[in-house]
Amino acid sequence: MSGGIEIPVRVTQVTPVAHRIKRFRFERLDGGPMPYFSGGAHIIVSMNDNGHVRRNAYSLMSPPYDCSAYEISVLHVEDSRGGSSFMHEKVREGDEMRVSHPVNLFQPDWRGRKHLLIAGGIGITPFIAMMEQFSREGAHFELHYAVRTRDRGAYCEDLVARYGPHRVKIYCDAEDNRIPVARLLDSQPLGTHLYVCGPAGMIDGVLKAGLEAGWPEQNLHSERFLSSQPGKPFSIELTRSGKTIHVGHHESMLEAIEAAGIDVPFLCRGGACGQCETMVTVCDGKLLHNDVYLSDEEKASGRKVMLCVSRFEGNALHLDL
């Protein structure tokens, strides 16, 4: 598989942690150690749903220096295309699954004099591993974590208990308590790096506020958990392999192409890493670019598309595959 080496694992624990959120613990089938990783890294979990393979990216939240197991937390998304529903409804303790080696597209800037972490909802997960690493390495950090309601907020009390209220602050929408972004941005020591992970609106708002407050772009980091969005079905022609592929309502182009037995490189499956960038040879219609990898000019040119998250509407789409 082009996404890297997969590790066969057993699900050794499934723990409900909050409303619609479960934690899964994976240990290697061969009993060996998991690779160490860096805070912010994710893995791709392969799910075999009756022969149909789904692959979703999840941030690792276990301590990066603990190689006994990997842990992820999964939010059961309301209009799930199947991945989070499968994890919540089908996966049981004792099941065998496969996970990829870790990939980090949300690496802390190790030069940071201070790390300011801003999380919304399930966006907390990469920060849990990051804080373990910061804390072990003696780095200065602060977490500001917004949740909708107390029962939807995963790990709130654990994190406050572990790192103290001076380093972990919880904000609850239902109690009309919001992260004071502007004030935070204004009061950081020079050399602070900011990291934001959460809903798209939150990420956009924080990054915009950061730039407006005069922060260097290089000090503002974000991770969006983009996933392929459902949409109208369409067909694509693969010019090199001579195949016609049908992309279903709930399917991504990448998944449909993989299902046809064609190996395409990928790493994040979330429109960020650039691995599945593909040349468009004919486009009679409209490409719906949902990635954050291609530049606006590249998107407008209609010459390239990211298979993992983007879609198409129109008469004909031919790809150089």
Place this chain on the structure above:
Amino acid sequence: MAIAFKQETFRDDFSYRNSPENIRRFPFPFDRDEYMYSVNMEPHVKGQKGTVFESLIDVDEHYIAEMHDRALVLRDDPLRYQALPHMMTAQWDTLELLMEEQAAGYPEHFTLIRNGDRWRWINRPLGIDDTFTFGDTATLPYEPLEYITRQAQGDFCIVDQRDGNLWMDAGMVTTQADWSLDFDIGMNFMEWHGPVPLAHQAGVFDRALKFLLNLQQGKPTRRFNWTMTINPRLDTSPENYPKWGADRATVTPENVGEKVHLRVELQSLWRLPRSNAILFVIRCYLMNMNELVTVPKWARRFPRVLRTLPPELIDYKGLTRYRQTTIDWLSKFDDGAPTSPGPFPD
């Protein structure tokens, strides 16, 4: 099988030589009779016994002598080792990788015993037996990167990944083909490759950078680079140019076999786990022309490669003064017969 380590020098009397067995395993980099730049990367996986791919971190008969030469270079110029402060986690990652790979590849020479964070490292060729706490620099005599690269053949750079680029933020560089860590430290990928001719225009570095930014843990990659060096000198640094630059004017038809060396770099790149940095290993192999022509296929191929080099590359690699003399000497060994595909001896 235990390696018979040689006592030899890379300076003054230049007593460095390859044994016949070591010539057979030399990583001859040309798989055809001509040469041009490309993004020639392939997975760094173990290869056959009797090749330099036998282990992923190669140790050979020159190990002790190379480590001695490194110590001499560092004594005169401590700035050949540098690490910026934010690279400490990556330093520990590198120490782990080099200890694990050397111990796995050469258990008769190296042993690593891990007991939680308490590690014991035994390096028999150099007579080292140290116990230390992983993650605690105070328990080692040097910083972790300097400690382990005083015990590993090749140059080592650790590049940090940020802002969609790679940054040369730590390294141990004493066996280099005319570049300087002290000059390049803190530069990004495009900056440190600035002087390379032709490749920028061909888009080689854009593609290579894109590839490396997505380098995955557990999937190291490798490529070859090569140049030529007069006398078996490991330390051909810009800092020491006055010591070796003039050697290039000393090549005569009589001494080509002895003096002219093919210098091959086996470069491997590894994603490091805890830091997400990339370790760039540049392992240098030297072989003189007398040794090279003992393999008939290489004797035929190498003069053909030298003839097809573009002028920019001849200048960049510093071959201008002695390339023709070398081709003339080598041509005696080229009967014009076709060569088999691939780089290995027949």
